Amino acid sequence: MAEHISIHRPDAVDCAINFIKSGSVIAVPTETVYGLACDATNSQAIHKLYNVKQRNEHKPVALCLTKIDDICLWAKITHLPNGLLQKLLPGPVTLLLSSINTLEPSLCCNGKIGIRVPDYNFIQKLVSGLGTPLALTSANLSNEPSAIRTVEFKKIWNNIPAVFDGGVTMLSEKELLIRTPLIY
Numbered sequence: 001m002a003e004h005i006s007i008h009r010p011d012a013v014d015c016a017i018n019f020i021k022s023g024s025v026i027a028v029p030t031e032t033v034y035g036l037a038c039d040a041t042n043s044q045a046i047h048k049l050y051n052v053k054q055r056n057e058h059k060p061v062a063l064c065l066t067k068i069d070d071i072c073l074w075a076k077i078t079h080l081p082n083g084l085l086q087k088l089l090p091g092p093v094t095l096l097l098s099s100i101n102t103l104e105p106s107l108c109c110n111g112k113i114g115i116r117v118p119d120y121n122f123i124q125k126l127v128s129g130l131g132t133p134l135a136l137t138s139a140n141l142s143n144e145p146s147a148i149r150t151v152e153f154k155k156i157w158n159n160i161p162a163v164f165d166g167g168v169t170m171l172s173e174k175e176l177l178i179r180t181p182l183i184y
Helices: 012-021 043-053 068-073 084-088 121-130 150-159 173-178
Strands: 003-006 026-029 034-039 062-064 094-098 112-116 134-138 162-165
Touching (some): 012 034, 012 121, 026 150, 034 043, 034 150, 043 134, 068 084, 150 162
Parallel strands (some): 003 162
Antiparallel strands (some): 034 134
């Protein structure tokens, strides 16, 4: 069963980084829902993430970055209006953009990649400390509702080494039903 670690524990970020650097998939809170995260540059970890979620590898997951300026390292943004990224990010938005980098094929779909820059301190510190993007998807079995509480994804606890608990996430159940990615 997954170890439950409060994100308020002084060593929580370092602990999460160690799990991810070891190739693990962990559960983390974001500003919207709980997510499953792993190193986006580790293809074995990405395959584990798909196995834990029981998700078809042809359905991509998001690339989670810490800085808006890093988006250009992974996706084409020259066609976007000036200032658009700064107005939308960081925040609870996934942008679907054309990929410019060679990534694990399961991170891309028809040359597109989902990009997130969460406005959530724990995730910001985690990605920054890791030094690589996270592959990030909701912490639930595929086609089941997203979780705003850790107990809501209890079915996968035995398949991951750690759940980082931040309490109830900020996204309400009503908002969860109406969210869609922005496509450019």
